[in-house]
Amino acid sequence: MSNHSLMESVKLIDVSDGAASGHVRQREAEALAVRDACLGWLPLGGLLARLADPIVRGWMKRSGTAYTAEIDSVARTLKKPGIWLLHGAYLFGCTALADDTAQGPRLRRTLDWPFPGLGRLVEVRRHRGAAGEFLNVTWPGFVGVLTAVAPGRFAASINQAPMRRRWRTPVLLWLDYVLNALAGLRSSGRLPPEHLLRHVFETCASFDEAQHLLETAPVARPVLFLLVGTKPGERIVIEREETSARTYRDDTVFANDWRERHPTWRPRACGSGEPVENNIRRRTALAAWSGRDADDFDWVTAPVLNACTRLSVEMCPATGQLTVAGWEADSGSATRVTAISTFQQAVQKTRSSGQ
Template identity: 35%
Template structure:
């Protein structure tokens, strides 16, 4: 695909300064975007279905080990409409990611996020957050408590991919078995673990250890990119434990090697191979955004470099850009950021 030749014709991705306010502050900073996404979810799934899903999510959340449960309930109360808990805990994304070595010795996280729900690309935001270990840039949505794609300038970048349906066996039966296992789990949701690690891990090695060792409620695939080219890993987490991959650190939505599974999304192996070729060719500036990496469900593309604190994001609807590309640099030791091409009005601090 080609990015727009005139980005000024497309809306900017807002950068929202929320400090340590979490999901409630993020919702308060851009409530109209959250309202549009919830309206889209109600059209797609219906209000009664979302209301029942919220009830089930509340029961599950009451016994899981999420550090952000109170934030989720605060968001649901503020929204006052069905779907807030269900969308926060849906884990429906399929993605393609890589940790690619840079000529300067750093590592860049390349990442697309795919979901069949329209509107996610147009209403994405970047949240500038703070935690005990330093600043964080999260590519996210208003009211969302977890992190699926995040950059900790000077420390690491990390992304979450949906794991495949387990195998062998018939896919529908394996899917049901996987859902039952999730319902029984009391472990932390993986996107909540990512946020917690971004907030508290001082470096990529510590992040790797915590991501590898902490049990999660849903199997997942993580891509971690530090500040040194040796700090590039994918982590496959399932119910048997965690597998670390470095050669190459690329992930789609299937297990590597010969582990039986049912891949998620369209052409998971083809996306993995295309990303591997793009990394080998040293492609940057979204030159790697080509089929099959980009397909009808692609909603976001991200490039994140922890060494320089640089984050680039574009919202997509399939192979069509629906936002202007955002180019944001937060120097690791500098709270001031330089933003292009987003206008000054796109940087919002919640009241």
């Protein structure tokens, strides 16, 4: 028997009968493991958690998000500092592709995070909102949505956008990181992108409705959205700054940079090499992959796969299929640590935005 056959499957958690925070009471040990994995990686993580929690809590309340009470419930259940900080963190890289297949538009993505352990702790939650059910690929205790599919409606994911550069000298790069983080925390009336995406899945009945909201709702910080629907050609990249959007319908593959590069923005990156070249390598490799109708993860290879890769996902809203695997660092890259887990959700017909 191979080691892969002994791997545990990704768990499916049904929270369709209530708030997502309620499941933390049943998944408390796993939620604490997520917290410890993230804070343990950060320098002085415990001290940072105590200092940052009140700041992030205040920002969330000013943002107007509907999910502040859920985060508060998670924090009170876990009784550890850092829950608010982790909901304000934005430290991930990604590579994502949307294309048309025989089954319908499909979204494929990896999520790269430096925190060890997240590959083993990934879970899928079944939610129910006003517009219908959706499957959310996430972690215990996390309230937002980074990757999800609403069968019969759409699928979407978030990539971290590049950060603003105020100085060209590498010596001041650390200050750019600090100022970019503070700029988001000073905003008011603008949603965290991961909360906007959850709101979209809960309330939007169609691809067109989701596109409109993702393009127009003010966001607290720049973000990249990838959105696919159920019909041929329903696949777009949305580049968002706080109050503006650029939408692309062609070449729907990207990493962590704007399509039109600018020297005042620095791409995010996980893996080796300079950020600009790193992003080009990942995007080019995924764009060149030829197995578009395959149902496996053959596309998850270097440089798309790297030491920080924690998650790979395939989603097809036309069929309601979601496939997930967790990854962990091993000898400079990453190896799969969960079974390739497929979830099939019934596809329900929804009204179009023109009706």
